[in-house]
Amino acid sequence: WLKPFWLKGTSSSQRPGNLYSRPLPPAAMKTLHQEESIKVPKGIKVTIKAKHVEVTGKHGTLKRDFRHLPIELYLANSGHEVRAKMYFAKSKQLSMLRSVCS
Numbered sequence: 001w002l003k004p005f006w007l008k009g010t011s012s013s014q015r016p017g018n019l020y021s022r023p024l025p026p027a028a029m030k031t032l033h034q035e036e037s038i039k040v041p042k043g044i045k046v047t048i049k050a051k052h053v054e055v056t057g058k059h060g061t062l063k064r065d066f067r068h069l070p071i072e073l074y075l076a077n078s079g080h081e082v083r084a085k086m087y088f089a090k091s092k093q094l095s096m097l098r099s100v101c102s
Helices: 091-100
Strands: 031-039 045-049 052-057 060-065 072-076 081-089
Touching: 031 091, 045 072, 081 091
Parallel strands: none
Antiparallel strands: 031 081, 045 052, 052 060, 072 081
């Protein structure tokens, strides 16, 4: 077969633009399971239903909706602790988990 003059004498893996001619960047590793927890102070009532969180205290009520985030939210220790879990997340996705817990 006819080859252009600049490719004569080179193998297919050495040609410019070939997929295997350059080393690929390392793939970012995912964290299999990450869990954060928040202790609920006395006098505060927290309810979680389908990622809708409602916190009631002496100064009023705060409602937040976390349906758009791929996390699990649930109450632990008979309502004295809120736990948030995330599975198979990269480092930037884990920042969402830490933001929810702040």
